Ligand SMILES: Nc1ncnc2c1ncn2[C@@H]1O[C@H](COP(=O)(O)OP(=O)(O)O)[C@@H](O)[C@H]1O
């Protein structure tokens with residue numbers, strides 16, 4: 355059985371379609387990555403899947419319950435961490451824990467046991483009485499995740515849980531997500547950090563409410579870009595980019611630090627053509643040109659550019 359099955363799920367606000375008939379399945383126990391730029395429709399989808407926003411059409415089964423007809427059962431069986439962390443900043447750490455435990459009816463021994471667990475995963479042992487608002491972002495985030503799963507739900511929805519924290523906290527937070535998954539929890543997580551997609555078993559990409567790609571990271575890299583990609587390392591990156599973009603055989607380009615990635619339109623073009631164009635004809639020192647397998651970022655940029663061309 356799948357943990358989540360989404361069928362033609364749609365949300366229309368007035369005459370604006372925020373989520374446009376999307377379909378996907380999430381397997382039990384996996385980390386499922388939901389990728390898309392700001393405004394793509396991620397939060398709207400999640401709000402429907404956790405039973406707090408009614409779909410305009412379509413349906414989904416979450417833990418076997420229909421979000422349309424059984425939203426109360428859906429709500430009881432999931433955990434949810436919103437983009438804004440849903441913690442009360444003016445309460446102490448333990449008051450927040452008690453509040454969320456109360457929502458799910460935890461008390462007595464069970465409450466004590468889970469409180470201890472939350473304090474441990476958030477690195478807040480012996481800091482129960484600290485005011486939540488004064489905690490660093492990374493710690494607050496771990497506390498928010500801890501409280502979101504205090505009732506040990508089988509499925510947890512995390513909406514951009516890592517936005518706005520430093521890379522080390524992000525990395526630590528992903529260790530915690532992995533830990534949940536290893537213990538059997540299904541995790542659906544949205545992000546606009548493309549590098550985080552690499553930590554997910556399955557990935558979907560949505561753009562303007564439409565699902566435009568799905569698969570494992572490996573499948574996305576092999577199924578969606580057939581053209582060769584060259585990685586170029588050299589001086590004067592911006593000038594190089596400008597020169598490259600004038601060539602017919604250059605499809606999409608993107609900059610990764612001081613590298614350029616070029617998706618070629620023409621299979622006969624190779625490393626030598628790049629040296630010739632940039633170094634010999636334009637005097638730009640090139641250190642290295644290499645054919646590479648695409649990164650997920652290449653794939654997503656390619657797909658989103660392809661979509662934007664469709665819509666003009
Ligand atoms: N209640 C609402 N009323 C009208 N438009 C909305 C509402 N909620 C979201 N939207 C719009 O739907 C689109 C998708 O939003 P959202 O799901 O929050 O995107 P994401 O989470 O991917 O950034 C945005 O254009 C947003 O402005």
Ligand SMILES: [Mg+2]
Pocket residue numbers: 396397398437513514
């Ligand atoms: Mg959002």
